[in-house]
Each structure stands twice: as structure tokens, then as C-alpha cells.
Amino acid sequence: MSHAIETDRIYLRPLTAADATADYAAWLNDPEVNRYLETRHTPQTIASCAAFIADCNNDPRSHLFGIFLRASDAHVGNAKIGFINPYYRTGQLSLFIGDKSQWGKGIAGEVVAALTAYGFDQLGLQRIEAGCYAPNEASLKIFERAGYRREGRFRSHVELDGERLDVIWLGILPGEPAA
Numbered sequence: 001m002s003h004a005i006e007t008d009r010i011y012l013r014p015l016t017a018a019d020a021t022a023d024y025a026a027w028l029n030d031p032e033v034n035r036y037l038e039t040r041h042t043p044q045t046i047a048s049c050a051a052f053i054a055d056c057n058n059d060p061r062s063h064l065f066g067i068f069l070r071a072s073d074a075h076v077g078n079a080k081i082g083f084i085n086p087y088y089r090t091g092q093l094s095l096f097i098g099d100k101s102q103w104g105k106g107i108a109g110e111v112v113a114a115l116t117a118y119g120f121d122q123l124g125l126q127r128i129e130a131g132c133y134a135p136n137e138a139s140l141k142i143f144e145r146a147g148y149r150r151e152g153r154f155r156s157h158v159e160l161d162g163e164r165l166d167v168i169w170l171g172i173l174p175g176e177p178a179a
Contacts, residue, residue, distance in 0.1 A: 004065065005118050007110045012065035012079060012118075014057065019066055019075060020050035027077075027098025035160070036136045037096055056080065063123070067097070067111055076102045079111050081119050081128070089126040091119055108139075112146040113178065120174045127173055133158060134166040143170050147178040 005012040027033045028044035042048070056064035061084040067077040079095035095111050097103055112130075119125040130148060132139040144150070148170040156164040 005114050006070070007114050009070055010076075010107055010110055010114075011068050011070055012111065012114065013068065015053045015064055015066045015078065016057075017050045017053060020046050020053055021075075022046060024049050024075070024098065027096070030098075030100075032100065033096065033098050036133045036139070056082070060084075061086070061091075063118075065115070067095070067107065069102075074099070076107065077111075079115050081115060081123065081125075084123070084125070089124055090129065091123065091125050091127075092129045092131070093119065094130065109142050109145055112142055112148075116146055116172060125174075127171055129169065129171045132168050132170070133160065134168055135160075140168060140170075145178060146172070147176045148172045149176075 004014060025044045025046050025048070028037070028039045028049070031040070034040035053064065056062040062080060062082040063084075064078065064080045066075050067079055068075055076099040077095060077097040079093070081091045081093050084091040093112065093115055095108060095115070097108055116128055119128045130143050132143065134153070149172065150168055151171045152169040154167040154169065157167040158165050
């Protein structure tokens with residue numbers, strides 16, 4: 001089976017309405033999974049997940065993918081290059097691993113590397129950005145290992161658990177080496 005993007009352990013393919021499952025909605029409602037996701041502000045349902053998939057699929061500035069394990073075809077999370085600016089050829093990469101049994105196994109790093117290459121090689125982007133809450137050290141390390149550089153800090157930009165937090169902004173350009 002051919003997929004849009006493949007690595008040794010995972011593949012990414014565009015999501016469809018059929019991918020909006022109870023498990024997907026449950027991931028987004030899990031406080032551990034959504035801790036650093038903006039979706040935490042609104043309860044998610046199968047219908048809201050399906051609407052999000054449809055919105056992304058109908059937006060030429062957004063490329064939404066499900067993350068699937070090659071060994072089992074299990075859907076374990078999502079990744080997106082969105083906010084694509086066709087004039088400046090820039091985009092923003094975001095992702096989450098919803099299946100907590102897959103945390104800490106390097107899957108997010110594979111996704112960032114593969115989706116970054118896709119953004120440059122297939123979409124013709126000249127810059128890809130990502131943002132992380134400052135305490136989210138795991139995500140920061142993943143992006144930095146993939147070659148992203150810290151470029152800015154938005155002080156007191158978000159609120160989590162009643163505390164104001166900074167957001168770190170990262171970017172990568174074509175040809176910049178991974179760390």
C-alpha cells in the first residue's frame with residue numbers, strides 16, 4: 001500500500017471522516033494528551049473531529065495527516081502543516097501522539113523529520129515554523145533534533161493551570177542540518 005509519507009516505523013496519510021473515531025475524540029479530551037494543545041479548551045466529539053478533518057481537507061493552506069504504525073495500521077496521532085502562505089512559501093508544523101502507549105518511542109521525532117522533508121520537497125516551502133509551550137521540553141528537543149532553531153520567545157503568551165507561560169517559536173529553512 002502506498003502512503004503519502006513513510007518512515008521505517010510509521011506512515012502518514014490524509015485523514016478522512018472515517019478516521020474521526022471515539023478513540024480520536026478521547027485523545028483530545030485526555031488531560032495528559034491535550035496538556036499543551038489548544039483543543040483542550042473545548043470538549044471534543046466524533047462530530048467535532050470529523051468537522052476539523054473536513055475543514056482541513058477543504059483548506060488548500062492545510063495538510064492534515066494521521067500518524068499510523070506500519071506494523072499494525074493503528075492510528076496513533078495526527079500531524080499537520082498548516083497556515084501555509086503561498087506567497088512566502090511558509091507553513092507551520094504541529095502534531096500530537098494521542099496513543100500514550102506510543103509515547104517515548106521516538107515516533108514524534110520521525111514525524112517531524114518526515115513532515116519537514118515533505119514540506120520542503122513536496123510543498124516547496126522555504127520556511128517551516130513550530131511553536132511550543134516553554135515547559136514542553138520533550139517537544140522542544142524533538143524539533144531541535146530535527147534541525148529547528150529557537151527563534152523567539154513570546155513572554156506570558158498562554159495560560160495553563162492558572163499560570164502564565166511563555167511560548168517558544170522555532171523555525172527551519174531548507175538544507176539546515178538536523179542536530
